[in-house]
Amino acid sequence: MLARLEGVSFVYDARMPFAQPALHAVDLAVEAGEIVALIGSTASGKTTLLQIMAGILVPTSGRMERDASVAMAFQRPEDLLYCASVREDVEAGPAFKGVEGVALQRRVEASLGAVGLDPVLFAGRSSLDLSVGEQRRVALAAILAAEPHLLLLDEPGAGLDGEARRSILAGIVAWVREREERALVFSTHDLDEAAGADRVVLLANGRVTAGDVPVEVLGRPQLLADAGLEAPLAVRLAVDLGFSLPAPLNGPSLGRRLTRRAPFVGRAE
């Protein structure tokens, strides 16, 4: 078990007249090797939950236990780039931890490769000269270079086109799969992305309303509607037409290792 949350609640501006509850009694456990997608409408508590798992926020009540090194990418991680070259930016995190020499070089190459950037072509370039999509990839590579056991990504593909989002996420998932005892938790508004995860956790108004294999969450339009989300088009069509859908529901698989496929019959209710 890399991380476990038991009855975790969090309130912003606690003890003030305008205190704002963000999470209510959340229970969640993340196993090594898992890819977990957090979905939910805006302000449902996804970012707060990730920050608690990262240890950045302390729960107002409840307990969070973690047995792993952790790294978290916030939204718009490209804002963090500050060095003269891509290589220096990717090296920064591990260099602060004392990694150097060949080990550091390998980390940089592996991280850039994982997000689809050729180290030979990009390592020497300035981050400021890159497109926003390329900057995003560099910033995520910088997170990977820290080689955390628990990788937390807050909407890693926000603002990018569908193909870029899918390729970046697929590369990061592959990076996690290739290493032992790693796990990825990412938040997303793209339910097709979530469909490729091992487990989908649905948040609504700070509460976990579902947490299961994708087909059990994404295949229930009413559950999603209650959380302010719209089911993927394939699911809506299947339900409307009375067809069944195999998992994954839509889009390319993220190459999951766990294949706990629940029986799914998508019939009109």
Place this chain on the structure above:
Amino acid sequence: MSRLLYPAAGQYLAMPSLFHSLDPRVKLAGSVLFVGGLFAAGGWRGLALLGLGMVAQTAVARVPLVYLWRSTRPFLILLAFTWLVQAVTLPGEAIGRWGPFVVTREGVGEGAFLAARLGLLVLSGTALLTATSPVALTDALSWYLAPLGRVGVPVWDLAIVLSLALRFVPTLMLEVDRLIRAQQGRGIQMTARHPLRLLRAVLPLVVPLFVLSFRQADVLANAMVSRCYRGGRGRTRYRQMRFQGRDALAAVAFVLLVGLAVGLGRGWVP
């Protein structure tokens, strides 16, 4: 979305209070007078009275103390530094040693006085900004600067620049908070004891902050241009400032408080 864990200094807090509803010109003038009083009151008694006045103002403004505490907490380092420098640099009766420095009784007392004065200064500014919206503050500033407009000074532009600068304080603090958390999230340590390492440690914060600041300034400029902003010429106001009875009472209260504090501090009042 990531959000700030504590209110930034100067972040406007909309509350249904008497102080909030006062004419911004009175609040601004009162605050300037209060700050003048802080420097004119030369003793502890005057400072204590001004402190009491600040407590009363906070109570009337209904600003939660915990909010005020959290928003001014970052300045504690500055206050501690001020006190420390005074304690070890002023000549006088030695009461202890701290490394190569001699701590003097006079230094400790003067340092505490300066820190208290600085603390009240910060609280005064925070209290004003907490209870006055940026728009109201701009209106008040431009009203006071209006006479300069007759001699060609771009009064409205000055007011809007000052107002925007104040408005950007919480925005930049939000960015600083987000950047620190995000850089730490990827393993970068932003603290160090050695000066050179400290310089290296703050680079991941300073460089992105500069880039973001310029980007936000650019976005703001574009937003103003796209809304046909052209300064104060021909501009009308939806909210009109009106001086009412309660504003007169507040002005009198400010004058009495500061006058009494200066009198007490200077020994004019027994």
